Amino acid sequence: MATPARTQPAWKAPQSSAPAKLKVWNSLTRAKNDFIPIDHEGKEVKWYSCGPTVYDDAHLGHARNYVTIDILRRILAGYFNFNLKFVQNITDVDDKIILRGRQQHLLAQFKEKNPSVTEEVLSTTTEAFDAYVKKNLPLLSPDLKPENFNKESTEKYAAVIAGKSLDGVSTAGDKEAKIKMHLRTAGSAATALLSPVKSTEEEVADFFTGAEDVLLPYLDSLHGPSVDANDHTVFTKLTQKYEARFMEDMRNLNVLDPDVVTRVTEYGDQIVSFVEKIVENKYGYSTSDGSVYFDIEAFEKVSGNHYARLEPWNRNDKDLQADGEGALTKKSSEKRSDADFALWKSSKPGEPSWKSPWGPGRPGWHIECSAMASDVLGEQMDIHSGGIDLCFPHHDNELAQSEGFWSHHEGGHQWVNYFLHMGHLSISGSKMSKSLKNFTTIREALARGDWTARSLRIIFLLGGWHDGVEITDDLRKTGASFESYITNFFYKIRDLEIHPTADASGAEDEKIRKSFEATKEKLHNALADSFDTPTAVRSISALIADYNSANRSALSDKVSFDIARWVTKIVRIFGLDGSADPNDGGIGWSGVDIPSEAKEFVYAVSRERDEIRQHAIAGNLSDELLTAILSKDTPSQKQDAASVPYAEVLSTFQGDVKSLAEKKAPAKEFLALCDRLRDLDLWDLGIYLEDRENAPAMVRPVDAELRSAREQKEAIALQKREAKEKREKDEFEKKAKLAEQAKISHKDMFKTAEFSSWNEDGLPTKDAAGADVPKSRTKKMAKEWEKQKKLHEQYLKGVGGS
Known part of the structure; x- marks a missing residue:
């Protein structure tokens, strides 16, 4: 009988004599609560975050979770100045890992035994295909042959393939996504089976790649229990590989390393002790097979639990309960309630095990976090975080068993004060999932250039942390626009550092400072309002808009630098600038500066170019003037290897200027040289000179925006050039055709088989059958005859004929 849902218990707010710095959305209360740390001085914050289950590469959905948590972590530490102890676990043993590790082990053995695609391999793969289809695609014929798969699957699952629900009525969801995955898997295996038998190493590898996902579960169903699970390397070979790749992915996304990393396989003894204490407190019970379950009814009988x-x-959601128990868990008739969940699982053949009072076994999924978090952080923590899909059953089970562990039958124990859950990431409305295999891995996305660590983080800042984020074209454009906006602002400030406006009066200072102070207040209020980063980002954009619209010639440099340092600090707190220190007083983020080894030479050649260009436009380029300009900058004879290309640009430009001066070249050649320096010589080194009216050229890196603009400009120029070439070709062909036509005499032009009689001028009088040519036709041909006569006579004159 289902246990009725109880009313939400009162959350015990932490107490402090000082006012709270911020409010956070707390999943425990489903409301915003004042954030007050357990630490009586209000400085230290204890935080446990659920880490990855490492059996595959992390995807963009994981990036959403871990990057967003990193943003909140940075804001708490960098903006609100809390001292964080951040703990994150690595789940390196659970049902998914056991299955995947064992399956990969068996497939590796199978491939080693069969280095070529033999009849035995084909037979086994066909059996695996049949088993997969019967289990996962029930609408298809149970005796379906691979050669008929495409036709029958297209008919039976037409609605799903078309993006509709299976019944064709309701909205497509995860069920349909799973069907699509199964169709892809079975289709890939069918294609492999239908390919001619292959013998080369590459061809064999292609076969197994196509058939792998049907072979894995089939081989496990045959041989899984026979695997020697006492050899934990069967599983750790998989988990160690993907843990290392996960950590690499996180660092590539600029996610800070945890202060403490815990791994389930390193906590076997502590987990056993944790379960023992829960049983001792009368909240757990063992079964005859050596498993231990949490007793929900006993737990809730105690006041406050x-x-x-x-x-x-x-x-009471049975699907979620089953998912929380794991694919390898079999229903026990000894459970006191269907909702009771496993604290400790007896290990079956083919599963890893640890010693326990109840026999060889392994941890339940939820107990690992409770034991590890309690071991590192004690009986209470400030924050527990994870993805929104972990709320039930994982985090709810964690809460119950942890409070059961720490409870002394004196009322409920509040193990966590604030639960922070990150919203899902979806693309085109579909949630990404390893189990659905509908994801793009982080390393794929970064390698292809779909995203950078910064651009992806900006998307999450714009989306809010506990709401779902759907990546759309509009959101991509908004993120790219913000990044470009900030980058261009930093370009201006960097340029101001090189070309200070010493004569600025500062008349605009008061107006911009008011906007600056108002922005700081808006941003503070946004971050204090449960980390409202979308509002914070908009406030920064608004400040820069005010700055851009100001009369900067009447603005003091100090105000510009103050604003730039503050913007730099905030974007660094958000993690948008790698490992740069938010508090070092720096300006800008990576990508807005040219290489340090280039500066001496590039700034010199830019200054020279500015002066030469200015005098060329004015028509004043005397030898004395050019000599004076070039004498200001003399490259040193020796440079570091990294500086050589930039030094060569300077010396080459100076040499070219001298050559033009010696031959008294016109101003346009000096201007062309200046353009070449900008568009070719420096561009090829990743540096651009942005010419401006009444101001020196801005020296900036060549970025994606500039490259895109140039590519677009070049594409338009190419289109115009191709259109011109086509017009010229058509005109040439037209003239050539006309020239050939001119060679034909007007008296011979109608002497064809269509007619049988002509007059003395060659105009037809009778058609091929001897009938008179109609007058209307004769009139029309006479006009054509006159036109050809003129054309032919012109031709004859041209060749000297008569």
């Missing part, structure tokens, strides 16, 4: 506090409406 409540189960499913995060999502009470899901406490």
